[in-house]
Amino acid sequence: MNIETPPSEDAPRLSAAALGAAAGAALLASLCCVAPLALVLVGVSGAWIAQLAAFQPYQPYFLAAAAVALFVAWRKIWRAPACDDGRACAAPKAKRAQKVAFLAIAGLLAVVLGFPFAAPLFY
Numbered sequence: 001m002n003i004e005t006p007p008s009e010d011a012p013r014l015s016a017a018a019l020g021a022a023a024g025a026a027l028l029a030s031l032c033c034v035a036p037l038a039l040v041l042v043g044v045s046g047a048w049i050a051q052l053a054a055f056q057p058y059q060p061y062f063l064a065a066a067a068v069a070l071f072v073a074w075r076k077i078w079r080a081p082a083c084d085d086g087r088a089c090a091a092p093k094a095k096r097a098q099k100v101a102f103l104a105i106a107g108l109l110a111v112v113l114g115f116p117f118a119a120p121l122f123y
Contacts, residue, residue, distance in 0.1 A: 015076035019101050022069035026109045029062035031055040034115050037122060066109050073102055 032055040039049055077098050 015073050015080075015098055018069045018073035018076060019098065019105060022066045022073060023101075023105045023108070025062045025066035025069060026105055026112060028055070029059050029066060030108070030112045030115075032059055033119065034112055037119075063109070063112065066105075070102070070106060070109065073098075073105075077102055 031052050036049045036052050039045075077095070
């Protein structure tokens with residue numbers, strides 16, 4: 001007996017919440033290393049930028065939180081069962097926007113993860 005659970009109406013909201021959590025965690029993970037360089041590159045200066053290095057001990061926790069949230073978002077966006085045409089989870093524009101946001105956040109996370117290897121080129 002094969003019992004499939006239909007997708008819930010909350011699937012778009014859950015994936016959007018997971019994407020938001022992943023984006024927030026990825027931005028927090030970049031505060032110690034990528035953000036000071038980015039701020040200096042766009043012309044923002046000040047002694048307060050050095051205070052962002054205080055976030056470095058927390059970077060692994062933020063990276064782990066971002067990875068978990070991205071995994072949840074991936075499950076809700078790409079692995080969700082098909083739904084009826086009249087439901088919110090079937091809207092192709094919303095799905096496309098979530099996929100673009102997912103790829104952008106995954107790219108930001110890749111930059112944060114790869115920054116220690118590229119940092120010597122900039123300093």
